[in-house]
Amino acid sequence: MKLSFRVNSKIEVLDVEPLTPLIEVLRDRLALIGAHQGCTGDNCGACTVLVNDVPVYACQVPVCQVDDAEVRTVEGLTADAERLAPLQEALAKAGATGCGFCTPGMLMIGLALRQRQPRPGPEELRELLSGNLCRCTGYEAIVQAMLEVME
Amino acid sequence: MTFLHRPKSLKELLKTRHDLPDAMLLAGGAGIMKILHKLEEPPHDVIDLGGIPDLTGIQVGRFGTWLGAMTTLHELTDDVLVRKHHPCLSEACSHGPPQVRARVSIGGIASGRRFEVLPALMVLGARIEYRGQETPQRRDRVQDCLRKDAAKGEVVVAVHLPPHQDGDQTVFRRIQGGSGDVVIAGRLRVADGEVKEAGLVVGTPTQPGLHIAAVEEALIGRPVSARPISLMEQSFVDLDPEGSVSSYARAASSRVLRSWLEHLS
Numbered sequence: 539m540k541l542s543f544r545v546n547s548k549i550e551v552l553d554v555e556p557l558t559p560l561i562e563v564l565r566d567r568l569a570l571i572g573a574h575q576g577c578t579g580d581n582c583g584a585c586t587v588l589v590n591d592v593p594v595y596a597c598q599v600p601v602c603q604v605d606d607a608e609v610r611t612v613e614g615l616t617a618d619a620e621r622l623a624p625l626q627e628a629l630a631k632a633g634a635t636g637c638g639f640c641t642p643g644m645l646m647i648g649l650a651l652r653q654r655q656p657r658p659g660p661e662e663l664r665e666l667l668s669g670n671l672c673r674c675t676g677y678e679a680i681v682q683a684m685l686e687v688m689e
Numbered sequence: 690m691t692f693l694h695r696p697k698s699l700k701e702l703l704k705t706r707h708d709l710p711d712a713m714l715l716a717g718g719a720g721i722m723k724i725l726h727k728l729e730e731p732p733h734d735v736i737d738l739g740g741i742p743d744l745t746g747i748q749v750g751r752f753g754t755w756l757g758a759m760t761t762l763h764e765l766t767d768d769v770l771v772r773k774h775h776p777c778l779s780e781a782c783s784h785g786p787p788q789v790r791a792r793v794s795i796g797g798i799a800s801g802r803r804f805e806v807l808p809a810l811m812v813l814g815a816r817i818e819y820r821g822q823e824t825p826q827r828r829d830r831v832q833d834c835l836r837k838d839a840a841k842g843e844v845v846v847a848v849h850l851p852p853h854q855d856g857d858q859t860v861f862r863r864i865q866g867g868s869g870d871v872v873i874a875g876r877l878r879v880a881d882g883e884v885k886e887a888g889l890v891v892g893t894p895t896q897p898g899l900h901i902a903a904v905e906e907a908l909i910g911r912p913v914s915a916r917p918i919s920l921m922e923q924s925f926v927d928l929d930p931e932g933s934v935s936s937y938a939r940a941a942s943s944r945v946l947r948s949w950l951e952h953l954s
């Protein structure tokens with residue numbers, strides 16, 4: 539099917555099978571490899587992207603569901619490829635990344651929350667992060683770094 | 690190759706469903722990938738329920754609550770009136786990853802038989818409304834739907850909840866267990882000092898109906914009474930073929946719920 543959607547503000551028109559997972563389209567067709575594929579559907583959250591500002595697991599979304607929608611991936615966090623976005627900088631500074639596999643998904647959660655609520659509390663952040671696993675950091679550094687940057 | 694159909698009204702949906710009885714339905718889409726993995730080849734036709742206004746919305750009124758089949762778990766947790774009138778359902782819908790709750794629909798839950806939300810729907814006396822072009826409209830109790838599949842060509846269009854009644858108390862608890870979480874939903878209606886209704890439903894991901902003593906222990910930290918286990922075992926009924934949703938006999942429900950509510954207050 540012919541499908542058109544915006545990814546990080548750029549319009550994409552693709553001919554694609556409707557049930558293809560969004561993550562495959564992003565990574566294989568659009569070369570946006572920031573969102574990771576970790577578990578294929580067991581809630582690791584590494585594939586998290588925003589569809590119309592709502593965080594979703596891109597491995598679980600059939601691409602036909604983003605027709606006419608706005609998709610944001612970690613690549614769209616900053617317009618300047620040479621510079622980090624404040625959220626990215628905060629995680630890096632706080633040592634809130636280990637292997638980095640979960641980081642793109644965590645960042646998208648941070649972005650979603652920031653858009654929803656300029657000054658979220660730790661409980662709101664923890665609740666929204668509950669669908670993202672991190673094997674390296676123990677979460678606290680991620681939560682603290684994000685809260686600091688959102689203040 | 691898969692063809693996507695996008696009906697724009699309920700009438701169009703029922704016609705498409707009737708013409709393509711083997712088509713796969715796409716609601717929130719959260720369960721689709723798991724279903725696809727089990728198929729040998731992708732479906733020929735998919736019907737997207739996403740653009741049908743007749744399947745969306747929440748209406749709370751004097752005669753009960755109407756939940757359009759496409760209402761998401763997230764919307765059910767967020768809705769002020771659902772939270773006020775059916776806190777047990779709202780609580781049941783608040784568990785699970787936000788990325789999934791934003792997409793899973795109540796129609797998908799009713800058809801997918803997920804153990805998390807069904808116990809709450811059951812104790813609230815919910816009915817599932819099915820529509821088909823050639824079958825009469827029907828509203829079945831959730832417990833009756835667990836043992837049979839929808840007729841070919843039918844769709845879940847809504848879930849109905851009876852109105853909250855004076856003296857109603859409901860509770861919902863999710864407990865992390867070794868082999869997966871267990872959810873417990875209960876409803877007790879006491880009027881004039883008498884128990885008028887008592888319902889206790891337990892849902893587990895895998896294991897067959899939980900022992901009532903284990904339920905009590907999970908809720909209150911100890912079994913409510915020291916009755917022999919063999920007697921207690923007789924007080925539950927498995928509601929689905931896998932035995933993952935069980936309901937307890939009224940006397941047992943009433944006893945456990947009263948102690949539970951006392952304990953909570």
Ligand SMILES: Cc1cc2nc3c(=O)[nH]c(=O)nc-3n(C[C@H](O)[C@H](O)[C@H](O)COP(=O)(O)OP(=O)(O)OC[C@H]3O[C@@H](n4cnc5c(N)ncnc54)[C@H](O)[C@@H]3O)c2cc1C
Nearest residue numbers: 715716717718719720721785793794796797800801844845
């Ligand atoms: C990673 C993951 C995590 C999950 N976590 C949770 C959780 O925490 N809590 C929870 O409750 N569930 C959870 N689920 C399961 C999910 O609730 C079920 O798969 C549910 O059926 C999906 O609903 P949906 O609206 O997304 O349906 P879809 O995925 O769009 O549809 C799946 C199938 O359900 C049937 N269906 C859907 N809507 C209708 C309708 N209106 N009428 C008739 N048939 C219909 C169709 O057969 C359809 O093909 C999870 C699933 C996944 C993949």
Ligand code: FES
Nearest residue numbers: 576577582583597
């Ligand atoms: S890759 Fe999507 S949830 Fe893990």
Ligand code: FES
Nearest residue numbers: 636637672673674
């Ligand atoms: S940094 Fe390694 S999984 Fe999170």
